Amino acid sequence: MLLGQSGRSTAARMLSINLAFGxxxxxxxxxxxxxxxxxAAFARLDRTFISMLERGENSPSLVTMGALxxxxxxxxxxxxxxxxxxxxxxxxxxxx
Numbered sequence: 001m002l003l004g005q006s007g008r009s010t011a012a013r014m015l016s017i018n019l020a021f022g023x024x025x026x027x028x029x030x031x032x033x034x035x036x037x038x039x040a041a042f043a044r045l046d047r048t049f050i051s052m053l054e055r056g057e058n059s060p061s062l063v064t065m066g067a068l069x070x071x072x073x074x075x076x077x078x079x080x081x082x083x084x085x086x087x088x089x090x091x092x093x094x095x096x
Contacts, residue, residue, distance in 0.1 A: 024085070039071045
């Protein structure tokens with residue numbers, strides 16, 4: 001397995017990013033008072049896929065991220081900022 005600069009495996013980093021993405025997605029969805037079902041309809045995705053993404057069980061493609069952003073009426077930049085915030089919070093929790 002490949003090791004990154006932090007010594008963590010690629011799989012561990014991907015899991016961390018998937019969890020951060022899921023938390024950011026859920027936060028953005030709830031802030032807009034949108035159900036998973038509604039977001040799925042807006043983004044033309046399956047509700048169960050939205051659920052899997054929010055739990056960090058799947059990695060979205062760039063096309064999927066674009067569809068989610070359209071469904072949430074946010075930019076990819078805004079979503080990326082939310083993901084970065086989640087990753088920073090996770091690092092803080094780990095350090096304490």
